[in-house]
Amino acid sequence: MSRRRDGPVETPLLSVRDLRTRIRTDGGWLHAVDGVSFDVDRGETVCLVGESGSGKSVTCESLTGLVPQPPAEVSADAVEFDGESVIDRSATELRSIRGRRIAHVFQNPQSALDPVYAVGEQVTESIRIHEDVSRSAARGRAVDLLRRVGIPRARERLDSYPHEFSGGMQQRLAIAVALAGDPDLLIADEPTTAVDVTVQARLLDLFRSIVGDGTSILLVTHDLRVVAAVADRVLVMYGGTIVERGPVEAVFGEPSHPYTQALFDSYGETDGPSIDERTARGEIPADGCRFRAECPHAIDECAGGAQPPFHRVSGAAAHAASCVHYGADGDPSPIRENATSPMDSRAERESEGEIAESSSTATPNAEGEPR
Ligand code: SF4
Structure with missing residues (x-):
């Protein structure tokens, strides 16, 4: 678990003020996110906790333009990433930030993996989208990334296809794809929900190592054991808004x-x-x-x-x-x-x-x- 750095106060990596997302439904406007404000510091893990439907996922997806508008409308007093406003960016600009500086990992790893391409090709491609390197250099980096997320026999597994991996390994591959752009912030939405307890423990080790390398994590989960294992700070959500916040030891x-x-x-x-x-x-x-x-x-x-x-x-x-x-x-x-x-x-x-x-x-x- 990382802690905020001692010394002078740094600008937060992510700063969100009064984020609101409403979604038009047949029954009228659903206020999915209703005035949410929080910061994520550099090298910090912040956990968004709450029941299904409390607004955790929509909060994360609203930050980088992943919520389709329409039917949704997203507004905020401020969403600043590394000191720059991102709430008023175009869809193209947000796409460029997403993946390169802010990467998402979802509960279902299949959403990040293309079944028709070998995993090495997918990780290599992600590296080359974000960095001007040769194919062979990117392939070498892909091997390092697969090793980093704990894929055994990484070099030979580059030529395997996603369906040849177990669910836990697919989630590791999805994290490898997310890390390919060397992001500053990893937004992970229930990444450990669909895996068993052994794989979950390995993924939590992986998250701690990612934070140890300087990446910040915004983790959505309803699993309080996961929160206890990795969080620096906790934000408890209910009805689209944050109702309690604080260091994990204090909230728990x-x-x-x-x-x-x-x-x-x-x-x-x-x-x-x-x-x-x-x-x-x-x-x-x-x-x-x-x-x-x-x-x-x-x-x-x-x-x-x-x-x-x-x-x-x-x-x-x-x-x-x-x-x-x-x-x-x-x-x-x-x-x-x-x-x-x-x-x-x-x-x-x-x-x-x-x-x-x-x-x-x-x-x-x-x-x-x-x-
Ligand atoms: S007591 Fe506190 S938590 Fe309960 S309804 Fe009033 S403001 Fe809300």
Whole structure:
């Protein structure tokens, strides 16, 4: 896990202010991202956490023009990458930034791999798109990249096709393609969801090594064990907005927003309606605190107007929650009583047989080796 560098404060690599993405649907406008602001520093891993439908993926895709407009509309007060505004760039300019300086990795590696070309050709091509090097030099670099992401017998595997690799290896190949342009920022959207626990551990090692080499990572996940393993900072999303943010130790040690507490308490459970279903049922309020309909601590002040402002919630710098009870006139003590670590909560539920035992105890299989 990397940490922010000591010394003078640097300009963040990525700075996002009041990002909004609304999508036209048959039922009207869906406010998928609703006033999101955050930074990613150089060499830092920031995790966007929340349930499916909370706006994590749309947030990431809105940053580099991956959300089709129309039917979506994307706006922001600012989206700056390495000190330059990218929100007002043309689609062509964004395409040039995407892949070269900002690379995406998705849950489904097939989306990044062309089934009709050998993997070496695909990685080599990605290198040559971003850099003026000869084919043989690019091929040498491709071997290095495949080794870096942990593909055994990298040189001979260059001539294999994607279908000749297991799911875990395909995800590594997709990461190799993403790293081919030597990006400053890797945006990874649920990259470990479709792989087993052994491959997941290897991918997390890979992410730590990428960050160790100076690349920043914006990681979307609903898996709190992944967050605990790699995050420097955590942003908790609900209803298209960030409701709690802070260093991972602070958010995990003292979860302070009622939604974060509910998310951590229910970690490992799969029943109950998703945010998508709740949105469709009109259960997520369009104004005031988005979590109001489900919050056990809601009071009159939670209704109307904008999402409550952020208030500092612990001794950790930058640990803040968007909840009225942490304001000057609030009383957060009933909320604080509910603060339990997600890992403690899950372990307790496992020991009581309420949920299946953690997959971290599963017997490793051969996933991750080439077929
Ligand atoms: S602002 Fe109100 S509804 Fe929202 S989390 Fe705080 S107490 Fe609950």
